[in-house]
Amino acid sequence: MGERGRGRRRAAYRERGRRAMTDPEVDGVDEALALVGPPARKPEPHRATPWGDARSVAARAGAGRPARTRRVELGQALGRVLAEPLAALTDLPPFDTSAMDGWAVAGPGPWEVHESESVLAGHAQTPPLPDGEAVRIATGARIPSGATAVIRSEHSRTDTTGHLHAQRAVTHGQDIRPRGQECRSGDQLLPAGTPVTPAVLGLAAAAGYDELHTVEPPRVEVLVLGDELLTAGLPHDGLIRDALGPMLAPWLRALGADVAVTRRIGDDAEALYAAVSDSEADVVITTGGTASGPVDHVHPVLHKAGAELLVDGVKVRPGHPMLLARLTPAKHLVGLPGNPLAAVSGLLTLAEPLLRGLAGRRAPAPYRAPVRDEVHGHPYDTRLVPVVHGGPHVVPLHYNGPAMLRGIAAADGLAVVPPGGAGPGDELEILDLPWAPTTEGCFT
Secondary structure, eight states: OOHHHHHHHHHHHHHHHHHHHHOTTOSOHHHHHHHHOSOOOOOOSOOOEEHHHHHHHHHHHHHTSOOOEEEEEGGGOTTOEESSOEEOSSOBSSSOEESSSEEEEOSSSSEEEEEEEEEOTTSOOOOOOOTTEEEEEOTTOBOOTTOOEEEEGGGEEEOTTSEEEESSOOOTTTTEEOTTSSBOTTOEEEOTTOBOOHHHHHHHHHTTOSEEEEEOOOEEEEEEEOTTEESSSOOBTTBEEOSHHHHHHHHHHHTTOEEEEEEEEOSOHHHHHHHHHHOOOSEEEEESOOSSSTTOOHHHHHHHTTOEEEEEOEEEESOTTOEEEEEETTEEEEEEOSSHHHHHHHIIIIIHHHHHHHHTOOOOOOOEEEBSSOBOOOSSSEEEEEEEEETTEEEEOSOOSTTOOHHHHTOSEEEEEOTTOBOTTOEEEEEEOTTSOOOGGGGO
């Protein structure tokens, strides 16, 4: 290649790098920045909200509205959030119980055995046990009055005279679960805002509950915008598959939302205005149309609807042209960019903290992890980069352009890369994905 050709290629690379720094929808920011080199600092081309501030605004917007609550049966409470502290309605255990199958004994041994009698779980209280006597007992059975210990079956033997001998030293109260060992009636077991997991259901049942007072999950409607989207088949004739419609509803449910419907709307401002105005959801999620192109109708629709823009653009890549608006005191709209990974960025930046506040959930404890490899940064914006947990480090993934889902599909979370980037060993904040196994303990 001649010098003129090499010069044209270098110029093209530099132009790609400049666009990656300023254009929110340019793919290949890592490659472009690597080719161009560290950029000189210059005035910011937009006045968007810093990433951390945008998340705080969204969280406050959600927490500022009184939550709807309802009492539901235990079988319906899974995945909801406690609207009030869970207090024990009874002592746990409610009476002294045996921790093992074996023998309940009274006083020092050897003990005379009552072979014809047994104390079983779920049966009424048995007569008192006199000193020097033993009776068979099952795990969970109520301890007879007068019993001083339980001897496990494998730690005992019976002689020919019908007396029980312990093969190990016996201490007072051994293998007896005393009444109230776990809690006393009225003790607070869990605070309000605790997600109802299967274990919480079990604890609530043990503590005497038939139903729980929970926060109603926020109702969400998803509006997927664009004339170019296919719902089935291979891309053709300028049409592409809709990647966001199948992805957003399950993701939003994993964040605690009740997704009423996912609707597809073409590039039609009047249809979008009608859908936004008529929606009865707490949160409307739109995809695409948040920039200033000829068919980007979200801003004009919000203006016509009299909405208050709380966040209009965020200093984050990908996903800069995201927005958050208050439609009414009880209804919000989150506008996600149309590119798939940019939409994920908007989902975690604005939708997640908004929904968390509306659902009464506590914010997850932030954690940081060292990154294994160098990650190129933007000159003045935060970057969100898909990563996987790899031992003591997180490993950045490729295919992290705004239109790509290949990286996030394999990821455990997103690393929050500050302006300027990060080097090997630098600790970065990690946003775990809601279905990824938590590995926070690996980095503390």
